[in-house]
Ligand SMILES: CC(C)(COP(=O)(O)OP(=O)(O)OC[C@H]1O[C@@H](n2cnc3c(N)ncnc32)[C@H](O)[C@@H]1O)[C@@H](O)C(=O)NCCC(=O)NCCS
């Protein structure tokens with residue numbers, strides 16, 4: 001079974017993914033789509049496209065994409081973010097499909113952890129979808145205080161995700177309690193899959 005976990009930044013997707021992994025142990029795998037997005041930035045043809053569209057300034061001294069420089073540009077400019085999305089999302093979708101094919105017979109549960117599950121088109125790969133949310137201020141606080149993202153960047157990321165919604169979901173979690181409460185709520189959902 002493929003479970004999509006989606007919702008805005010700082011809502012708790014990765015934490016829920018890890019809870020499910022703790023419950024299912026070796027029978028579950030997590031596809032972390034943020035990480036796949038980072039991998040895609042190392043592909044030669046993607047780097048070339050990004051150079052054409054964003055210029056040399058997004059590269060570091062070793063000719064790798066500087067995520068902090070690129071992030072600074074796109075998270076404060078919706079049009080540029082959309083341009084980046086058009087370049088990388090098809091490749092992220094391909095890569096996820098490829099991984100699913102490779103690991104699906106070795107796992108009972110595969111979790112796709114992605115804020116942009118619907119936007120990238122990953123929802124169509126999922127049997128069940130969990131949508132997780134929390135109030136904006138709490139998410140910004142988690143991103144800046146717990147994940148170490150500078151406050152301004154955290155606010156920009158959250159603003160850039162205003163389109164995220166719970167279009168088609170089977171379960172919803174409002175993650176405003178403590179970790180134990182989140183664990184229990186996740187466990188309850190797992191029992192009803
Ligand atoms: C802009 C980039 C270079 C910034 O990298 P950086 O390491 O600084 O941030 P990171 O990837 O950890 O993301 C930080 C937060 O922003 C969110 N985010 C990332 N990309 C996007 C996007 N295109 N739109 C909205 N939110 C995004 C992430 O879910 C996360 O919550 C990188 O996020 C990227 O290449 N994004 C495009 C690919 C993508 O859409 N990834 C998200 C898949 S769910």
Ligand SMILES: Nc1ncnc2c1ncn2[C@@H]1O[C@H](COP(=O)(O)OP(=O)(O)OP(=O)(O)O)[C@@H](O)[C@H]1O
Pocket residue numbers: 007008009010011012013014015016034115142143146147175176177178179182
């Ligand atoms: N219920 C909770 N109680 C305390 N801390 C929490 C809770 N839920 C999440 N956190 C913490 O908040 C931070 C953000 O959570 P997490 O990384 O799971 O969010 P996310 O939705 O995966 O974010 P992103 O989209 O940016 O990857 C983490 O440091 C996590 O440990």
